[in-house]
Amino acid sequence: MEGLNLLLKKLIRTASGRKRFVLAVIGLSVAMLLILAAVQIQADYNELLVSKSNQDSIANFLVVNKSLTDQNLGNTALSDSDINDLKKQPFVESIGLLSPSLFKASIQSNSDRFPFYTDIAFESVPDSFIDVAGKDWQWTENSPYIPLIVPNMFLDFYNFQFSFSQNLPQLTQQVVKMILFKVNIYGKNGMISLQGKVVGFSDRISSLLVPEEFMRWSNARFGKDQQTKPSRLIIKTKDPGNPQLTKYLHSKQLVTDAEKTRFSRYRQVVDIVVSVSWLSGAVMLAFALLVFTLFIQLTIASSKEEIGLLIILGASPYQLQKFLMRQFFPINLLIICISVIVISLLQFYTHGLLQSQGIFINVYPSIFTLLTAAILLIVIWWVNRVTIRSYIKKVN
Amino acid sequence: MTITFQNLLPIPLKDRFLQRSSDIWNTTIQFEESAFIKIKAPSGTGKTTLIHILYLLRNDYEGAILFDSNPIKELKDFELATIRQQKLSIVFQDLRLFPDLTARENIELKRILQDPYYPKEMIDSMAAELGVTHILEQRAGLCSYGEQQRIAIIRALIQPFSWLIMDEPFSHLDNENIDRAANLIDRECKKRGAGLMITDLEHDTHFYYTRELNL
Structure with a gap:
């Protein structure tokens, strides 16, 4: 050969x-x-x-709402068809609705030595969208206090701005978690006062979060009668940098945290x-x-x-x-x-x-x-x- | 392997051949295994055409040629290659050596194109018999025509075959060399039990022909 x-x-x-x-x-x-x-x-x-x-766990969760313009003031609710359409998109893994509180509320310090008071509103999301939900993240009518999850941003705002201007001490996360405070809720029959406590800090959702059970209970009891449609929701996605997602949100006039989609x-x-x-x-x-x-x-x-x-x-x-x-x-x-x-x-x-x-x-x-x-x-x-x-x- | 011609007629020469009689053209004739056939053909009677048709170099003819009972027109490329490696060996009138290969390489190529029939020492032994040992390492293109003829004969004898076809193989050899070549050819054919088909212009007595035909 x-x-x-x-x-x-x-x-x-x-x-x-x-x-x-x-x-x-x-x-x-x-x-x-x-x-x-x-x-x-x-x-x-x-x-x-x-x-x-x-994996950047924050980036995989996007809070989405309609972009607010002069035309849709007071009308930012998301319709069922909007939500269903969003659910069908390939880049969406799951969707959670954010329910806002439908009553007036405030929080207030229990102690006179360390006085604070502020009006607030809550939101709740399904537990699967919360990254810091632990054993404290439960609420029944018999619970001694309402657990809250606070955005890290709030604490930063307090520690690095507010405390200086009010001559208040700076607080670590651990200290904040130990403080019990009053949660005042103003319903149809006057105000009731409950106890509240911060159980976690999150970067995922920039709202004061309460457990869904509490939200249901309190909205039913103290809320105005109207049924409001959700105007914000949270999306779980594999790839927030997906250009398809950015394009879709843009076409539906929805907005989210631009920083999170920067990858796109x-x-x-x-x-x-x-x-x-x-x-x-x-x-x-x-x-x-x-x-x-x-x-x-x-x-x-x-x-x-x-x-x-x-x-x-x-x-x-x-x-x-x-x-x-x-x-x-x-x-x-x-x-x-x-x-x-x-x-x-x-x-x-x-x-x-x-x-x-x-x-x-x-x-x-x-x-x-x-x-x-x-x-x-x-x-x-x-x-x-x-x-x-x-x-x-x-x-x- | 028997070879059968059935009403063979080359198309370009058809009109001319239909007008005269021939032992081969336009008739049916069968050649048995091991037969020694002499085909005598004056110039212009289609001698080389016949050889080329038989060796499957052209197929512009009517009628059929059968190897055993198989029409050769139906052979596939690879079957044809196998036949040329194992069954049919040939000495062309125009020899067809590779001019850039040495004489030895020309023969060696044919020896190893298939499983060798002979060891390579056989080349030297045959060359010695035909008196061409001295040109074995020379480029074939530089050899004289008579030398090339003998190289082509050795090339044809180095492979296995059951038919040896030769087209005016001795045209440039003197009588002494013809005798030596004919001896070698005769011996190699007998050894293989192979048939011999030789075409030439004149009658000759180089072999004991079993059949002599006029084209």
Whole structure:
């Protein structure tokens, strides 16, 4: 077999058209790198979105309400169809309605040494949307106090602004959690006073939250009769940076915390980078394959007489195909191997670079990158084979 | 393997051949295994055409050729390759050596195109018998026509076959060389139990022919 290949090598010169060959090899290499890089970037980005170590729990919950304009003042309730439509969107995992309190309320210090008083309103959401709900987060009519969850922001506001202006002491979360205070509720039959206590701090929802049981009970008992429709709701989503979500909210004139959807900008940039890389990679691949095919054709055409005579002497088309594949295919294999190695090195380097910034991506290239490389290898193999086959047939 | 011609007529020469009688054209004739056939054909009677049709280089003919009972027009590419590697060996009138390969490489190529029938030492032994040892390492294109003819004969004998077809194989050889070549050919055919089909312009006594035909 070796002897035959040596003789065939002497007869079928692959040296003609060197320049074209080098061009084809360079083109294929760049195309391969671009395509594999596109796949790897996409894979890394997806990993950043879903992996635990990178998950930003606040960002996955979005409080949504209608954007308030001069036209819809006093009419910001969300209709059932709005809510149902939102539920159907692929980027929404679940929806919770925020119920506001329908009565006037205030909180007030129990102690004269540390006086404070403020009017407030509450909201409640289903427990599954609360990140700090513990065993204290329960309320029955017999409970000694109403548990509250307070936005961190409120405490910051108190500690770093209010306390200075009122000459009050600064308070840690632990201290705040120990303070019992009065919760005054003003109903149809006058005011009643209950006890309240902060049981947790959250960044997720910027409202004073009370348990849903308490909200139902108090609204029924003290609320004005009207049934109000919810005007705010909370969405749980896998990817608040999803440009689709931002686009949807915008089209429905809904707003949410813009900071939380900031990822959608980055995401769009990544999307553009990935698609440009894809597209240019695909175009280059097409051209490189074309040039490579031309090179194969040229080789066969320039050895047309030799191939013809070989077939006359009894060389089977299969023998010649096998020989030609052995001449052309290994370089492709090499190109793909080198591309995969380069991508792996880049991934390793990027891993190190991002790690120092607290962003974690896999140190190895993604399985999809390797799969893509394998698929491209098959495509190239197939193109080689078909070209060689059809041109040998033409010579025959 | 028997070879059968059934009303064979090359289309380009059809009108001319219909007007004269021939032992081969437009008739049915069968060649048994191991037969030694001489086809005598003056110039212009379609000698090379016949060889090319038989070797499947052209198919612009009417009628049919059967190898055993199989029409050769129906052979697939790979079947044809197998036949040329195992069953049919040929010496073309125009020899068809690769001019850029050495004489030895030309023969070696044919030897290893299939599972070798002979070890490679046989090349030297045959070359010695035909007196071409000194040109084995020379490019075939640089050899004289007579030398090339002998190389082509060795190339045809180095492979397995059940029919050896030769188109004016001795045209450029002197009598002494013809005798040596004919001896070798005769021996190789007998060894394989193979048939021989040889075309030439004149009557000759190089072999004991089982049949002599006029084209």
